[in-house]
Amino acid sequence: MPRFFCTLLLLCLTLNAHADSYITRLLNKPVPGGVAVVDLGAAAQAPKASYQGKPVLVVKEQENWLAIVGIPLTVQPGNHQITAGGRNLPFIVGFKKYPEQRITLKNKSQVNPDQAQLKRIEGELAVQLKAYRTFSPNLPSNLLLDKPVNGPLSSKFGVRRFFNGEERNPHAGLDFAVPAGTPIKTPAGGKVILVGNYFFNGNTVFVDHGQGFISMFCHMSKIDVKPGQQLARGAVVGKVGATGRATGPHMHWNVSLNDARVDPAIFIGAFQP
Numbered sequence: 326m327p328r329f330f331c332t333l334l335l336l337c338l339t340l341n342a343h344a345d346s347y348i349t350r351l352l353n354k355p356v357p358g359g360v361a362v363v364d365l366g367a368a369a370q371a372p373k374a375s376y377q378g379k380p381v382l383v384v385k386e387q388e389n390w391l392a393i394v395g396i397p398l399t400v401q402p403g404n405h406q407i408t409a410g411g412r413n414l415p416f417i418v419g420f421k422k423y424p425e426q427r428i429t430l431k432n433k434s435q436v437n438p439d440q441a442q443l444k445r446i447e448g449e450l451a452v453q454l455k456a457y458r459t460f461s462p463n464l465p466s467n468l469l470l471d472k473p474v475n476g477p478l479s480s481k482f483g484v485r486r487f488f489n490g491e492e493r494n495p496h497a498g499l500d501f502a503v504p505a506g507t508p509i510k511t512p513a514g515g516k517v518i519l520v521g522n523y524f525f526n527g528n529t530v531f532v533d534h535g536q537g538f539i540s541m542f543c544h545m546s547k548i549d550v551k552p553g554q555q556l557a558r559g560a561v562v563g564k565v566g567a568t569g570r571a572t573g574p575h576m577h578w579n580v581s582l583n584d585a586r587v588d589p590a591i592f593i594g595a596f597q598p
């Protein structure tokens with residue numbers, strides 16, 4: 326009997342130690358627009374995992390593999406699951422209420438584009454969605470990300486936005502209030518997979534950090550990189566501007582996991598429940 330309780334105690338301590346692991350403490354924010362860290366157990370090779378039919382980032386911490394799952398803003402709170410190694414592994418998505426933001430734009434076409442502009446927007450969206458769905462085999466250089474710029478936040482992730490009184494898509498990234506011309510640095514190493522000038526986003530750069538972990542920077546005044554270019558952590562991708570649908574100079578940064586836009590604040594230690 327004493328041996329049984331010793332074994333049980335050891336198991337509990339092991340589980341608690343893993344549940345309180347560094348990656349779990351850093352990233353496990355399972356809400357719409359957040360991230361779930363799911364334990365895949367020990368294995369000789371990295372298991373392949375998917376969520377909603379899309380491949381998921383898998384990393385190793387000590388002896389266990391962990392799935393780092395991006396949760397779309399549109400997901401309903403409740404029971405969810407990923408698939409890994411022929412198993413369905415559950416996790417729970419909690420509730421999070423996002424604030425509202427009301428913005429007035431002088432250029433009314435940026436709220437209600439005409440037919441020609443809508444056609445352009447549709448084509449640009451398809452190109453950008455393809456970039457978000459990139460899944461390269463390499464692992465990210467780091468999961469604790471650097472801020473692309475040093476400055477205060479001016480708009481948080483997930484904010485419900487109303488332009489000239491009309492509701493549009495929620496804010497899919499973080500905005501930093503910094504002057505035009507401020508250098509923007511990639512928060513982790515990666516490969517430039519898309520560069521362009523788009524109707525809403527203006528001058529835009531996508532960087533693939535590996536396994537569906539993507540950064541997007543937009544509204545830039547200048548782009549300093551080219552598609553296919555390999556970047557070290559901290560490399561300059563361009564400069565802050567106000568191109569596209571912007572009321573003034575600022576740095577907008579999106580983070581995507583398994584084609585789900587998630588709160589970048591999670592990765593810089595600034596997440597607020």
